[in-house]
Amino acid sequence: MINYLSISGFVQAATLQNCRISDLVLEQQASQLEQTQQQVYQTMEESFHVMQQAVLDGVYPDLRSTSGLTGGAAFQMKCAVDEGKNICGPFFGSAMVKALAVSELNAAMGKIVAAPTAGSCGILPAAVLTMMEQHHLPEDTAIRALFTASAIGMVIAQNASISGAEGGCQAECGSASAMAAGALVEMAGGSPQQVSHACAIALKNILGLVCDPVAGLVEIPCIKRNAMGTANAFVAAELALAGIQSAIPADEVIIAMKRVGDAMPSSLRETAEGGLAQTPTGRKLQAQIFGG
Amino acid sequence: MNVFDIIGPVMIGPSSSHTAGAVRIGRIAGALLGEPAVSAQVGLHGSFAKTYKGHGTDKALAAGIMGMLPSDGRIRHSLDLAEEKGLDISFQEVFIDGAHPNTAQITLCGKSGKTISVEGASVGGGNIRICKVNGMEVEISGESTTFIILHNDTPGCIAAVTRFLAQQNINIGSFRLSRRQKGGLAVMTLEVDSPVTASLNQALEQLPNIISSTVLAPQ
Structure with a gap:
């Protein structure tokens, strides 16, 4: 049975058994949760459907967050894609729409799936759903890939952190992006080894990103960082699928992320005491919502 | 995890x-x-x-x-x-x-x-x-099935509750007691390993000196 102490552990196991990482995760989780594989799969399927619904619910011109700071960006992006105006075409455009939609819905008190957190909830659904739709893959492929993404998330959570308050944005959007990159590789038929490289590349690219939300709310810059995390997941997956390797193995990148997080001052870990939160405009917006 | x-x-x-x-x-x-x-x-x-x-x-x-x-x-x-x-x-x-x-x-x-x-x-x-x-210290995470039992601080009250749960074959994972003052209002919190039915909790509430018992299902 596999564990989640390292990425290399389950990558080797899947390589040896010539199966997908998700096959092993599903088997192990069923045993751990004392349920059948079918039951565990169904729970994930329900979450997957919440993700699909969130993508639809988040694309409204009038959608506004509780604070009134954000909303409507997903709709704007969708208009650009529908009119053929976005420079990267419908594949990339629709991924951006989804990432913004889920993230803006979260800020507007809509229903989402934390993946791994609410602040980074747009990345995994945007990556997986876009891949499924644009490549005409069955839903089953996408749902299974969520188990591979979870396995990556569990290793990060146990060896570093998935909390912005502990590790900065790299721990939230970085982890989500690494999870999504691994899921994309598996969906595209890549090897377990390529999943590991995609995970490493995605995390390396976001290493050091601070958590500096304006007024302490999950809005600015979180929503746009969900779009970035999605783009980064595709970058990492594309490179890995082309056979490009990460020079630093995924497990070492995760430890590096932990050390970078530990070295971050508290002002840059979700306290709204530094970074964008303390720019003149950031402070003005905070005063606008909560008073001087 | x-x-x-x-x-x-x-x-x-x-x-x-x-x-x-x-x-x-x-x-x-x-x-x-x-x-x-x-x-x-x-x-x-x-x-x-x-x-x-x-x-x-x-x-x-x-x-x-x-x-x-x-x-x-x-x-x-x-x-x-x-x-x-x-x-x-x-x-x-x-x-x-x-x-x-x-x-x-x-x-x-x-x-x-x-x-x-x-x-x-x-x-x-x-x-x-x-x-x-009610001002009394407790420690509840809501991750396990939890009893929150308000009762009078009298001898035998805890024994009656734990005996009752033992008879029902319910294993206790953690137990905590707190009271305002000697002989006054007290609260027991128990985390248990198995689900609890409403009727079982009602039966527990009938034990002497129990004021109320609430069962929280794991969240």
Whole structure:
């Protein structure tokens, strides 16, 4: 049975058994949760459907967050894609729409799936759903890939952190992006080894990103960082699928992320005491919502 | 840790600590009251006090008090729903020395005049700790099936409860006792390993010197 102490552990196991990482995760989780594989799969399927619904619910011109700071960006992006105006075409455009939609819905008190957190909830659904739709893959492929993404998330959570308050944005959007990159590789038929490289590349690219939300709310810059995390997941997956390797193995990148997080001052870990939160405009917006 | 700790929970945004966790705290207060609340006074401390408007923490707490789960789509409109249901709810900023930054103090009054007060903190990722019930110290995470039993501080009361649970083949994972004063009101909190039916809890409530028993299913 596999564990989640390292990425290399389950990558080797899947390589040896010539199966997908998700096959092993599903088997192990069923045993751990004392349920059948079918039951565990169904729970994930329900979450997957919440993700699909969130993508639809988040694309409204009038959608506004509780604070009134954000909303409507997903709709704007969708208009650009529908009119053929976005420079990267419908594949990339629709991924951006989804990432913004889920993230803006979260800020507007809509229903989402934390993946791994609410602040980074747009990345995994945007990556997986876009891949499924644009490549005409069955839903089953996408749902299974969520188990591979979870396995990556569990290793990060146990060896570093998935909390912005502990590790900065790299721990939230970085982890989500690494999870999504691994899921994309598996969906595209890549090897377990390529999943590991995609995970490493995605995390390396976001290493050091601070958590500096304006007024302490999950809005600015979180929503746009969900779009970035999605783009980064595709970058990492594309490179890995082309056979490009990460020079630093995924497990070492995760430890590096932990050390970078530990070295971050508290002002840059979700306290709204530094970074964008303390720019003149950031402070003005905070005063606008909560008073001087 | 399992896959649903990473992909999950399904929740209403925007924040697992300031929204989902707040719903859970409110829900435990509502469950302890055991009847529809007609008034609720909520004190918000620390980050809860500073940012509750932007995070919808007020709506989340109101929703929880009315029994909603963190994934309930009505949370966004819970303050309107409270008004419709005749629940008079007020929020104020408070300072509680030494409390966790995301702490809420909730005092509820029910239709029958029954009151209950609960202090709880949202400790991250939607996880919570209830630290006080009616001013008495407790420690409830809501992760296991939990009994919260208000009783008179008299000899044999604990033995009667544990004997009753043993007879029902229910294993106790943790036990904590707290009281206001010798011979006064006391609270037992027990985390147990198996699910508990409503009828079993009603039978437990009939034991001598038990004032009320509430069972919280794992959240």
